[in-house]
Amino acid sequence: MSVAPGAFAVATGGQVVSTVASLIAASGVGASEGAILAAAALGRTREWLLAHDLDPLEDGAASGLVALLELRRSGLPVAYILGEREFHGLPFQVSRDVLIPRPETELLVDLAIAAAGHCGVRILDLGTGSGAIAITLAHRLTLAEVTAVDASAHALRQAARNAQRIGVQVQFVLSDWYEALSAQRFDLIVSNPPYIARADLHLKAGDLRYEPQLALVSGEDGLDALRKVIGGAPAHLQPGGRLLVEHGYDQGAAVRALFAQAGFTEALTTRDLAGVERACSAVWFGGSVR
Numbered sequence: 354m355s356v357a358p359g360a361f362a363v364a365t366g367g368q369v370v371s372t373v374a375s376l377i378a379a380s381g382v383g384a385s386e387g388a389i390l391a392a393a394a395l396g397r398t399r400e401w402l403l404a405h406d407l408d409p410l411e412d413g414a415a416s417g418l419v420a421l422l423e424l425r426r427s428g429l430p431v432a433y434i435l436g437e438r439e440f441h442g443l444p445f446q447v448s449r450d451v452l453i454p455r456p457e458t459e460l461l462v463d464l465a466i467a468a469a470g471h472c473g474v475r476i477l478d479l480g481t482g483s484g485a486i487a488i489t490l491a492h493r494l495t496l497a498e499v500t501a502v503d504a505s506a507h508a509l510r511q512a513a514r515n516a517q518r519i520g521v522q523v524q525f526v527l528s529d530w531y532e533a534l535s536a537q538r539f540d541l542i543v544s545n546p547p548y549i550a551r552a553d554l555h556l557k558a559g560d561l562r563y564e565p566q567l568a569l570v571s572g573e574d575g576l577d578a579l580r581k582v583i584g585g586a587p588a589h590l591q592p593g594g595r596l597l598v599e600h601g602y603d604q605g606a607a608v609r610a611l612f613a614q615a616g617f618t619e620a621l622t623t624r625d626l627a628g629v630e631r632a633c634s635a636v637w638f639g640g641s642v643r
């Protein structure tokens with residue numbers, strides 16, 4: 354910690370005290386992220402803080418909060434500072450080995466739940482990372498049999514810990530996309546693969562700087578992983594099975610073309626809450642596997 358609590362102190366009634374509000378305001382961290390960090394530092398709920406953010410803080414509590422605010426100010430994402438991020442109402446542990454689960458990916462999960470129905474479907478999640486998609490599906494679709502693969506052993510360990518904490522069964526497989534799955538076929542394949550182009554400037558700003566490149570970057574046009582995921586799907590889907598992928602804001606047309614090339618008909622694009630084309634899905638009706 355490079356800034357002492359005293360540096361953020363305010364004077365009230367002649368006495369110099371730090372409060373949650375004064376420390377957050379002085380830190381330059383946004384109010385809502387500051388409140389999340391304060392709740393964690395003090396072991397309180399955000400609701401409690403609303404009523405107590407002007408209470409004087411003891412030195413230990415103040416320095417604990419300042420330490421977290423300093424980490425955030427240095428750029429580290431809140432999810433990595435706390436080691437946790439909520440996704441679809443479930444708490445996921447996230448280390449720097451895995452992508453931080455995004456709200457827009459909840460769309461993929463909602464679409465997968467709708468597609469799976471409530472029968473005993475076999476589901477495959479490709480590039481599971483923290484396990485957010487696979488574990489949420491296993492939690493919501495209690496009759497489904499969920500397999501999740503990742504090329505990173507570190508990510509798989511994190512995902513397995515999350516499955517255990519949340520209390521669901523997922524079969525985790527170390528695999529570069531479909532490679533270790535031999536001839537297994539599934540009723541539903543889902544994936545939020547890396548889809549950012551190597552030269553995209555977003556990679557050099559904000560939280561993305563701290564996330565694993567393996568989970569973000571995919572070749573010159575950002576479509577390398579989507580080519581593999583979509584191209585390989587027919588060999589791993591049951592006839593009548595569905596592939597559902599997340600993609601970048603400007604990749605809708607390219608992804609529909611990849612579905613068509615792989616022999617899928619009627620690929621359907623769904624927009625996220627921001628109105629951006631975000632997910633694409635189609636049923637595999639069988640036929641020759643290229």
Ligand code: GLN
Pocket residue numbers: 455545546547548549561568569570
């Ligand atoms: N949606 C993420 C972003 O643009 C990228 C995640 C991914 O590549 N799958 O920040």
